[in-house]
Amino acid sequence: MGDPMKIRTKLEGDVLDVRVLMAHPMETGQRKDGAGNVVPLHFIQTISAQLNGKPVFQADTSQAISRNPVFGFKVKGAKAGDRLSITWTDNKGDKRTDEVTIPTA
Amino acid sequence: MKRFAALLLVATAPAVVPPPAAADDPRAAAVASLQRDFKPRGAVTMNVLVEDGVQAICNRTDDKPPKEIAQRLEQDQLAAIRWPPDGKLLGDWKAGEQIAQSGRGMTWSDPAGSPGGGSCYNCHRIGPQETSFGTIGPSLFQFGRIRGNGADVQRYVFGKIYNAKAYSLCSQMPRFGHVGALSEQQIRDLVALLLDPASPVNK
Amino acid sequence: MTRTLALCAAAALAAAASVPQAVAQSKPPAVERDATTEEFEKFRVVLEADNPAELFEAKGEELWKTARGPKNASLERCDLGLGPGVVKGAYVQLPRYFADTGKVMDAEQRIVHCMVTLQGFDAATLAKQPFSTETRTPDPVAITTFVAGQSRGLKIAPSQAHPQERATYALGREIFFYRAGGYDFSCASCHGEDGKRIRTQQLPNFTRPDEAIRSYQGWPGYRMTGGVMHTLQWRLWDCFRQQRFPEPGYVSDSLTALLTYLAVNSKGQVYKGPGIKR
Amino acid sequence: MTEPSRRTALKRTGAVAATAFAAGLLRPAEALADWNRSAFESKTVADALRNLKVASPADTKDIVIRAPDIAENGAVVPIEIQSNLAGTKSIVVLIDKNPFPYAASFDFAQGALPYVALRVKMGETSNVRVVAATADGKFHAAVKEVKVTIGGCGG
Numbered sequence: 001m002g003d004p005m006k007i008r009t010k011l012e013g014d015v016l017d018v019r020v021l022m023a024h025p026m027e028t029g030q031r032k033d034g035a036g037n038v039v040p041l042h043f044i045q046t047i048s049a050q051l052n053g054k055p056v057f058q059a060d061t062s063q064a065i066s067r068n069p070v071f072g073f074k075v076k077g078a079k080a081g082d083r084l085s086i087t088w089t090d091n092k093g094d095k096r097t098d099e100v101t102i103p104t105a
Numbered sequence: 106m107k108r109f110a111a112l113l114l115v116a117t118a119p120a121v122v123p124p125p126a127a128a129d130d131p132r133a134a135a136v137a138s139l140q141r142d143f144k145p146r147g148a149v150t151m152n153v154l155v156e157d158g159v160q161a162i163c164n165r166t167d168d169k170p171p172k173e174i175a176q177r178l179e180q181d182q183l184a185a186i187r188w189p190p191d192g193k194l195l196g197d198w199k200a201g202e203q204i205a206q207s208g209r210g211m212t213w214s215d216p217a218g219s220p221g222g223g224s225c226y227n228c229h230r231i232g233p234q235e236t237s238f239g240t241i242g243p244s245l246f247q248f249g250r251i252r253g254n255g256a257d258v259q260r261y262v263f264g265k266i267y268n269a270k271a272y273s274l275c276s277q278m279p280r281f282g283h284v285g286a287l288s289e290q291q292i293r294d295l296v297a298l299l300l301d302p303a304s305p306v307n308k
Numbered sequence: 309m310t311r312t313l314a315l316c317a318a319a320a321l322a323a324a325a326s327v328p329q330a331v332a333q334s335k336p337p338a339v340e341r342d343a344t345t346e347e348f349e350k351f352r353v354v355l356e357a358d359n360p361a362e363l364f365e366a367k368g369e370e371l372w373k374t375a376r377g378p379k380n381a382s383l384e385r386c387d388l389g390l391g392p393g394v395v396k397g398a399y400v401q402l403p404r405y406f407a408d409t410g411k412v413m414d415a416e417q418r419i420v421h422c423m424v425t426l427q428g429f430d431a432a433t434l435a436k437q438p439f440s441t442e443t444r445t446p447d448p449v450a451i452t453t454f455v456a457g458q459s460r461g462l463k464i465a466p467s468q469a470h471p472q473e474r475a476t477y478a479l480g481r482e483i484f485f486y487r488a489g490g491y492d493f494s495c496a497s498c499h500g501e502d503g504k505r506i507r508t509q510q511l512p513n514f515t516r517p518d519e520a521i522r523s524y525q526g527w528p529g530y531r532m533t534g535g536v537m538h539t540l541q542w543r544l545w546d547c548f549r550q551q552r553f554p555e556p557g558y559v560s561d562s563l564t565a566l567l568t569y570l571a572v573n574s575k576g577q578v579y580k581g582p583g584i585k586r
Numbered sequence: 587m588t589e590p591s592r593r594t595a596l597k598r599t600g601a602v603a604a605t606a607f608a609a610g611l612l613r614p615a616e617a618l619a620d621w622n623r624s625a626f627e628s629k630t631v632a633d634a635l636r637n638l639k640v641a642s643p644a645d646t647k648d649i650v651i652r653a654p655d656i657a658e659n660g661a662v663v664p665i666e667i668q669s670n671l672a673g674t675k676s677i678v679v680l681i682d683k684n685p686f687p688y689a690a691s692f693d694f695a696q697g698a699l700p701y702v703a704l705r706v707k708m709g710e711t712s713n714v715r716v717v718a719a720t721a722d723g724k725f726h727a728a729v730k731e732v733k734v735t736i737g738g739c740g741g
Contacts, residue, residue, distance in 0.1 A: 003367065023363045039442075057694060058692070060621050062690060064689040064707050066661060067534075071703060072701075073699075075699070078697070134479060135486055144555050154489070226736075241511075348654075355662065508656075
């Protein structure tokens with residue numbers, strides 16, 4: 001579900017710098033559409049990142065996160081060839097997982 | 106919208122720039138292009154693309170009209186100002202602050218007949234509380250404190266908001282009263298915002 | 309006239325913008341920026357580093373490569389000026405003259421032209437709702453974003469070799485300085501002086517080469533308000549709205565002329581790719 | 587997910603969980619069931635912290651918040667948080683003046699550094715409040731004010 005994420009990684013020594021862009025409307029439930037109807041609450045609730053299958057970074061989020069969310073985090077002990085996978089789930093039960101392999105620097 | 110200055114244009118424009126043959130007149134080509142590619146929408150008609158006398162002089166002189174022409178046209182603009190019949194120029198500064206904040210009015214997305222704003226903060230620093238102000242125009246903070254609020258100052262401020270071109274022909278400031286963007290009462294309220302000793306502008 | 313009044317009038321005169329009609333020849337002094345603008349620019353770097361515009365670039369690339377429309381064709385035969393299918397570097401050389409249409413076209417205008425001629429889409433339908441909303445990104449917007457991204461890091465280099473390209477620049481310049489409408493505004497009312505702001509928004513002076521680039525820089529732009537992707541077609545459309553002008557036609561020649569004026573004034577500056585805007 | 591999630595794993599380390607983890611910052615069990623509705627729906631910072639079971643956080647200079655003094659657009663305020671406190675396990679972000687102040691929480695494990703970059707919506711000028719939980723069961727807080735202004739022509 002949803003459009004693909006953009007995951008960018010940069011390896012500095014053994015610290016992996018991760019940036020992820022997600023396509024999501026992050027509706028606050030307060031906005032009205034062109035016709036004046038309230039757009040229902042629709043937002044990402046949880047994000048989890050795994051390095052080679054091991055959970056490293058997890059987030060619980062609210063509708064206060066900006067539309068088309070951007071997150072950054074860092075993991076020590078990573079190396080080229082590691083697999084990084086990121087999953088989000090939203091309040092409507094939608095879910096999306098994308099995975100990248102850390103390129104050789 | 107009143108285009109009273111069209112007559113003036115006939116009188117003065119040839120003195121500045123003789124109208125060249127349409128084919129090699131880049132301005133005429135530009136106007137023709139706009140007339141072809143733009144469409145009326147909402148309250149905005151195609152007529153607004155036709156220059157009035159003031160716009161024509163400013164367009165033809167890069168906003169630097171010869172002094173004698175500028176003075177003549179400024180006098181004409183000044184003479185066209187409709188001063189409040191009761192002579193009262195000072196309104197309610199609180200209402201004025203709301204008008205100064207609003208950037209609405211005269212766009213194709215503004216409902217016709219709805220009260221517009223003065224867009225004042227877009228270009229001017231005014232009240233001390235508002236940190237989001239533009240710098241196209243001079244700061245008006247402490248305006249009345251510096252200049253007082255005597256009858257002559259009130260008259261100048263009312264006139265300037267009503268028709269800035271009456272004081273500086275090619276000023277970038279719209280002619281709010283002249284074109285009907287602000288009502289007499291709205292201009293009074295803005296005068297109060299700048300001049301009322303109780304206004305935060307003068308604290 | 310009292311002394312006070314005379315002073316006020318003098319101040320108003322001094323404040324009245326003078327609009328330089330000529331592009332500065334020598335290197336102009338750097339534009340002064342206030343503290344608010346400095347703070348915005350500091351964090352703009354942060355925002356630009358990870359820009360949701362990339363999500364739209366990816367979408368546009370997919371649209372470019374996919375066979376679509378009544379003719380079930382992709383856009384990979386579309387000539388953006390560097391030959392059919394060549395996208396890399398095309399954006400920074402637009403607007404340019406195209407022999408097949410006999411006129412100067414800007415990027416989005418040309419993309420729409422390709423969608424109509426190659427894919428069979430209907431021009432009038434594409435022009436009906438050409439701008440992004442919170443729930444819909446029109447295809448030409450995503451495709452233009454993709455095409456622009458393929459010129460990231462390249463210098464703005466629109467051609468002025470063809471007489472029509474020069475005529476289009478001259479027309480754009482006239483439109484830029486033309487004061488009309490209920491508020492007596494021209495483009496230059498806001499964009500003809502150095503270091504000015506509307507509210508907190510810095511206004512680039514498009515008559516200066518080092519500032520004119522800011523008309524191109526950041527567009528197509530991911531707009532933080534609404535979180536939507538917009539191109540220069542939208543930017544000019546909304547500028548004209550605020551200029552109290554009638555509504556400009558989507559991908560019309562008047563807009564191409566204005567974009568030519570801005571592009572040529574930005575010549576030689578490096579284009580950083582799709583940006584992020586307030 | 588083939589391996590047990592970290593949260594499940596953490597739950598199994600019962601003794602440790604009794605301190606910071608029981609405080610609600612690091613939730614046991616599956617993520618969705620875990621999403622702290624009462625904290626997210628709290629309308630004040632005090633209520634949100636109570637629902638997160640954060641007890642008397644101490645002010646610290648060891649949480650570095652990088653956010654603009656004045657945001658260009660309240661819809662997208664970039665925030666970067668770095669905790670220099672040893673044993674930082676999780677970070678909570680609250681926007682004091684938002685209708686629902688609790689914006690997000692982040693848990694770090696298996697080598698993840700106590701760092702996060704995010705972008706939030708802010709309705710008005712407000713403090714951005716960051717609370718970090720450390721492995722010793724203590725809470726630490728830092729704030730940074732971000733001004734939100736009107737940007738464009740306002741029409």
